[in-house]
Amino acid sequence: MRKTIRAVAMAVALATTAAACSSSSSATSTASGGAGVVEGGVLRLGSSSSIDSLNPFKAFEQDAYNVFQYIYPYLVQWDENLQLVGEWAGDWTWNADDTEVTFDLTTGGTWSDGEPVTADDAAYTLNLILKYPGPTGLMAGYAKHITAAEAVDEGTLKLTYEAPVNEAWALSELQQIPMLPEHIWSAQEGEDGKGLRQFTNDAPIVSGGPFVLNEYTKDEFVQFTRNDGFYGPKPHIDGWGLKFFTNEDAMVSALENDELDAVESIPAAALEKLQANPNMVVSETPGIYFDDFITNSNKPLHEELLDPKVREAFEYAIDRQSMVDTIMLGHGNIASTIVSEATGDWHNPDVQPLPFDIDKANQILDDAGYARGSDGTRMANGHPMEYEILTPTDVTGVDREFEIIQSGFEQIGVKVSQKALDSSTLFDVMAGPEYSYPNSYDKFDLALWDWYPLPDPDFILSVVTCEQWGFWSDTGYCNKQYDANYEKQGLITDQDQRKQLVWDMQAQIAEDRPYIAMINRNVLEAHSAKWDGFVMSPIGSFTAYSKLTLEQVHQVA
Amino acid sequence: MRGADYIIKRTAFALITVFVAITLNFVLFRALPGDTIANLSKVPGATPQLRAELTEEFGLDQSKWQQYWIYLGQLAHLNLGVSFSSTEPVTSEVGRAVVNTVPMVLLGTVFSVVFGTITGVLAAWKRRTLLDHGSVSLALIFYSLPTHWLGLMLLLLTAGILPRGGRTDEFLFNPTFTEHMIDIGKHMLLPSLTLGLVLYGQYTLVTRSAMLETLGEDFILTARAKGMRDRTIVRRHAFRNAMLPIITLVALSFGYIVAGSILIETVFSWPGVGLLVSRSVQRRDWPVLQGAFLVLTISVVFFNYVADLLYFKLDPRITT
Numbered sequence: 116m117r118k119t120i121r122a123v124a125m126a127v128a129l130a131t132t133a134a135a136c137s138s139s140s141s142a143t144s145t146a147s148g149g150a151g152v153v154e155g156g157v158l159r160l161g162s163s164s165s166i167d168s169l170n171p172f173k174a175f176e177q178d179a180y181n182v183f184q185y186i187y188p189y190l191v192q193w194d195e196n197l198q199l200v201g202e203w204a205g206d207w208t209w210n211a212d213d214t215e216v217t218f219d220l221t222t223g224g225t226w227s228d229g230e231p232v233t234a235d236d237a238a239y240t241l242n243l244i245l246k247y248p249g250p251t252g253l254m255a256g257y258a259k260h261i262t263a264a265e266a267v268d269e270g271t272l273k274l275t276y277e278a279p280v281n282e283a284w285a286l287s288e289l290q291q292i293p294m295l296p297e298h299i300w301s302a303q304e305g306e307d308g309k310g311l312r313q314f315t316n317d318a319p320i321v322s323g324g325p326f327v328l329n330e331y332t333k334d335e336f337v338q339f340t341r342n343d344g345f346y347g348p349k350p351h352i353d354g355w356g357l358k359f360f361t362n363e364d365a366m367v368s369a370l371e372n373d374e375l376d377a378v379e380s381i382p383a384a385a386l387e388k389l390q391a392n393p394n395m396v397v398s399e400t401p402g403i404y405f406d407d408f409i410t411n412s413n414k415p416l417h418e419e420l421l422d423p424k425v426r427e428a429f430e431y432a433i434d435r436q437s438m439v440d441t442i443m444l445g446h447g448n449i450a451s452t453i454v455s456e457a458t459g460d461w462h463n464p465d466v467q468p469l470p471f472d473i474d475k476a477n478q479i480l481d482d483a484g485y486a487r488g489s490d491g492t493r494m495a496n497g498h499p500m501e502y503e504i505l506t507p508t509d510v511t512g513v514d515r516e517f518e519i520i521q522s523g524f525e526q527i528g529v530k531v532s533q534k535a536l537d538s539s540t541l542f543d544v545m546a547g548p549e550y551s552y553p554n555s556y557d558k559f560d561l562a563l564w565d566w567y568p569l570p571d572p573d574f575i576l577s578v579v580t581c582e583q584w585g586f587w588s589d590t591g592y593c594n595k596q597y598d599a600n601y602e603k604q605g606l607i608t609d610q611d612q613r614k615q616l617v618w619d620m621q622a623q624i625a626e627d628r629p630y631i632a633m634i635n636r637n638v639l640e641a642h643s644a645k646w647d648g649f650v651m652s653p654i655g656s657f658t659a660y661s662k663l664t665l666e667q668v669h670q671v672a
Numbered sequence: 673m674r675g676a677d678y679i680i681k682r683t684a685f686a687l688i689t690v691f692v693a694i695t696l697n698f699v700l701f702r703a704l705p706g707d708t709i710a711n712l713s714k715v716p717g718a719t720p721q722l723r724a725e726l727t728e729e730f731g732l733d734q735s736k737w738q739q740y741w742i743y744l745g746q747l748a749h750l751n752l753g754v755s756f757s758s759t760e761p762v763t764s765e766v767g768r769a770v771v772n773t774v775p776m777v778l779l780g781t782v783f784s785v786v787f788g789t790i791t792g793v794l795a796a797w798k799r800r801t802l803l804d805h806g807s808v809s810l811a812l813i814f815y816s817l818p819t820h821w822l823g824l825m826l827l828l829l830t831a832g833i834l835p836r837g838g839r840t841d842e843f844l845f846n847p848t849f850t851e852h853m854i855d856i857g858k859h860m861l862l863p864s865l866t867l868g869l870v871l872y873g874q875y876t877l878v879t880r881s882a883m884l885e886t887l888g889e890d891f892i893l894t895a896r897a898k899g900m901r902d903r904t905i906v907r908r909h910a911f912r913n914a915m916l917p918i919i920t921l922v923a924l925s926f927g928y929i930v931a932g933s934i935l936i937e938t939v940f941s942w943p944g945v946g947l948l949v950s951r952s953v954q955r956r957d958w959p960v961l962q963g964a965f966l967v968l969t970i971s972v973v974f975f976n977y978v979a980d981l982l983y984f985k986l987d988p989r990i991t992t
Contacts, residue, residue, distance in 0.1 A: 157843070159843050165951070167757045167955075170759070173757075174715075175714075175715060175955075248719060248721060249724065249725035250725060252725050252726075253713075253715045253717060253722065254717050255721075256716070256719045257717040291716070291717050292717075309729075312725075313759055314759075315759055333765075333768065334947065334948075335842065335943050336838075336842040338842070356843055358838060359838075360837050360838075361939075361947060362938060362939050364824065364827070365827055365836045365939065365940070365941060366941075368828075369837065371831070372831055372832050374843075509954075538706075538954070539706030539711050539955075540706040542706070542707075543706045543710070586718075587714065
């Protein structure tokens, strides 16, 4: 009873501040959500992430990017099948040589301060990034190869590229860029764009997306109201709130106790209990996230780790199924390549993970001449095969992963010990203080880490390029042929040819093994049965890549 | 005047301590492994030239000495700088965290002081009885419990009764003043109780020990011989004389209030100084760390100073 009063009261309060009110929670329709869609209401969402800044040119934390998705226009978005579809752009056409793309933008939208949302805002944002690549450095990589952005008219945006580009690649890069209101940000540029990163972009934020960010209390809460000037489909809800938790168990408990309506993700350990609760709906789908085993591919402390046979034997000695069963309680699958199966066609199905086979691993090492010493530990280059595995302290389950690996390696005569470091220190140790090739990646042997790739394979393929040394590379891998393929895949216009290149690159990495992709973790979410319309996908429902869930979520009759 | 020298010396010592802490703050965080620029530039769309931009923006392209002088100059103007990760002034980041932290930790500390002192007095007064053994055992048990475990247990036990986390119910819209106060109280109860339970044991033991020592003094025997009631002896004579070490402990505890408690804040999602420091360490956000530790240093030094002065005032045996 009490919660209902609160929700209605908040809905009414929010409705009075919105540009045009809808009623609170009494109207029912059988619109897009299916039977019994109740219009109105406020969704209470829990998150275990955080927001560090509301400035897209400064933000680092994941929830900041999720929030930008809901308050700013984006040209395109990912749908539930990981296909790029129009968001602000209704349609687009490429010229004959794939160097220009013209977007037809949905007109009639307004920013929350009443100014019209037009192609001028999109052109301004992209040209801003091109003009000031330093201050806009967090976004600049997504505008790679773009030379100009032009607002042909208020509903038409034309982008020019320096060379023919692959459509899927180009759109996936553009999907990452929020289109900002020119009338707000042009006043913030300062000298040489230096003012862009100093602008705190405080709430209430002038928003052009389906919601307006009204209130923000750092590390506690963000409140959104529906933007009735939005050019896209009108959300069913009047608004929503995002509450931050630093304890996932408490957050799940809050969901069960009706303090929340949905949470961004749940730990595997909570799944069974929530599934047994008739008031809860649990969703699960294979994800694109993966855990990886890293072998220093530049100058490991022990050079035998550069031997392909040693790496192959290591892969045979990693019990991936045990990791899935123990860490994810079965809610995951064995990974094979760094481009997960959940990405669909981008995943190379011909690359198969090696099975857990201790006998095979031993045979490979025996044949390669790594004889066992008197204590059973193999010898290599005059020393025992004993290595330290570096692990980050902020990856769930990494300690158990290490134990499983240690157990398997022991059976093949290789001893490993664990050194846990926080992420910042870990990268410092791996990359080394001198970040430029070839003077780094010489202070470690092995490591465990994880990746949250983007839906398009470009990013995860880039992290093993030479250019990413000291930046995203945590392997020290550098292969000029691979780099050439990487550059090519973004520029090749034929989709099938790009796919083949992406497959070839996966095969290359799987063969060279700077990474051994170990497990993919499923996306696990839960919400109250009083709500429906959550669009589940391998990238989750609440994401920086799509507005669909918050446009469609609704209370059920 | 008695004690002018003593006061001057303690004041000078406090100021020197704060200055040394300021310098140590600057040096220690920069000695941490891990790179701020590498951290804050690792977003998928980021370009390598972002590094140069950030290095210049944060003033890290200057020498360490130049950075130190700038830091001192800013402090002289009560400017704690700007957060590397949020661009917010450190004073507002730390100030907000302190405002969130102090009520919660103060409530827990007051609980631990009061409850610990009462149980310590009772344990000493009824020494070698079941009350004594029980009080001490319970105090030791709670004192040795892992803080985060106790917090999680209390959360589980109160499911459906008390809130699961945060400072307030943000979905309680336009509450009356009373509703708002009740809401805050409900959210604060568990974290404060957790803190109080894990801390009260030290007060129990210190109070018991001080009381036992005092109760063994000759003047207590004299009071008994004069026919004074036990309760009056404990309250009027023994406790007042046993207070001195308790006052010192209380002052030290108050000094640490602004430090928050990272474990409690994490379990209860309480946005306090502990969480701020933890996140800033991970991000290598030096200005925020420097600011938070400066506030903590000043608080500890101040309350130590107050304890010294109180001690001097209360105990005539102390000379300069």
